[in-house]
Amino acid sequence: MKAILAKVCCFFKYLLFIFAFALTLLGVIMTYKRLDKNLVESIYIFIPFLLVFIALICDLFIKSGKGVRKNLLMQLTSCLVFIVIILIGVRAKFDTNMLLYYKYGISYNPLYFSDNLSFILSMLYFLFFAHIFLFVKELVESKGKKKEVVNS
Amino acid sequence: MILNLKLRLVINLKKVFCDFLSLLASSLLGLCLLISGFLIFINLYHYDYISYDSKINYSDYYNVSTFQKNIDSAFDKVQSVDINSVSVNNRTVANSVRNIIIDSINDLKKSKIYTSVGEQNVDFKTVYDYNVELLSNYSYNTLFYIPYSVELQVRDYSFAKSFDEVSSSFESTKSYIDLVSNYLRNRLLSNSDYIYTTDITRMTIFNELSDSLALVTNNYVRLSNEILKLADWYVSSFGGVR
Structure with a gap:
């Protein structure tokens, strides 16, 4: 049951990541366009996305990633984090009850988005470092097992 | 005998290191769960409050x-x-x-x-x-x-x-x-x-x-x-x- 749940979450994780990234990109483009700022300045927002993306790719292609893929806590947390990012992106774009939505005349609420940006970035960094720790753990454990097999 | 002891020590150290890494990863994931849970609940409540008519x-x-x-x-x-x-x-x-x-x-x-x-x-x-x-x-x-x-x-x-x-x-x-x-x-x-x-x-x-x-x-x-x-x-x- 646990393994099936982890597999399902693992599949959705990739899908949710794409949506979360797209909505964040939309938010950044809308906000920076309004302020006439150069998009290059927003690079710090995308660094954690890039790091998590690399970690997700490593999940798929590196052998020690198999252990991470089976970790139910990791899969559930990843899904939840991406769901929250999507929720924030969707509310910033479509929640017309927030009156700042009308104030800037861009059919977007950049203030709500930027208020939540720090949460988004910190969660992504946490997720990336958790991935790294689990990778290293799996790597060390797999090497230990190999040595034990050789010694025996 | 000494070699065997050394090997056991290394294995134990590795186990402690792995447990430590696992603990770190779980702590970070716990923090993520905490923040995302807070954000989900506060967003749902906030949406409900401001969409009130x-x-x-x-x-x-x-x-x-x-x-x-x-x-x-x-x-x-x-x-x-x-x-x-x-x-x-x-x-x-x-x-x-x-x-x-x-x-x-x-x-x-x-x-x-x-x-x-x-x-x-x-x-x-x-x-x-x-x-x-x-x-x-x-x-x-x-x-x-x-x-x-x-x-x-x-x-x-x-x-x-x-x-x-x-x-x-x-x-x-x-x-x-x-x-x-x-x-x-x-x-x-x-x-x-x-x-x-x-x-x-x-x-x-x-x-x-x-x-x-x-x-x-x-x-x-x-x-x-x-x-x-x-x-x-x-x-x-x-x-x-x-």
Whole structure:
């Protein structure tokens, strides 16, 4: 049951990541366009996305990633984090009850988005470092097992 | 024997290291769960709070009906003055002042709050629109423009003195309405913030929506009272049925 749940979450994780990234990109483009700022300045927002993306790719292609893929806590947390990012992106774009939505005349609420940006970035960094720790753990454990097999 | 001990030590160290890494990863994931859980719940609650709307019957709503009655009454009073019965010397000024008042009353009759009749859903956006209309349109077009332009017309006549009282009343009402409307606009605009919903006193002892609606409609009533005062002054200055 646990393994099936982890597999399902693992599949959705990739899908949710794409949506979360797209909505964040939309938010950044809308906000920076309004302020006439150069998009290059927003690079710090995308660094954690890039790091998590690399970690997700490593999940798929590196052998020690198999252990991470089976970790139910990791899969559930990843899904939840991406769901929250999507929720924030969707509310910033479509929640017309927030009156700042009308104030800037861009059919977007950049203030709500930027208020939540720090949460988004910190969660992504946490997720990336958790991935790294689990990778290293799996790597060390797999090497230990190999040595034990050789010694025996 | 020593080699075996060394090997066991290394294996144990590795196990401790792995457990430590696992603990670190779990702590970070726990933090993520905590933050994301908080964000999900606060967002759901915030969405529910700000999408709240209430059905209001405008015909029974005291402030709105008072505003509508005042405007209609002011219109009738100004219309009751027969320009032909005004002395020839004052006829031109009576006509131009009447036009100024009628124009502004017609402008107020086009306002969203005047045209609201029957039972309607009122949400934060509706209250915000009423407030913005008052602040950006009527605060200038009515409360500033009317006394200024009427004063220009009557300054050379005997009733200029009596108009001073009306004019100063307009001025003080304008400053009050601007103050309250600006406060209300800032308050309403801050509804994107979670703090908007976590203020305990506001959640428990009063309803933000009905409070904002009462404030904005009260401003409209104050505005209409000034128009009524102006109509009374017009009638007393140029004759007609008070």
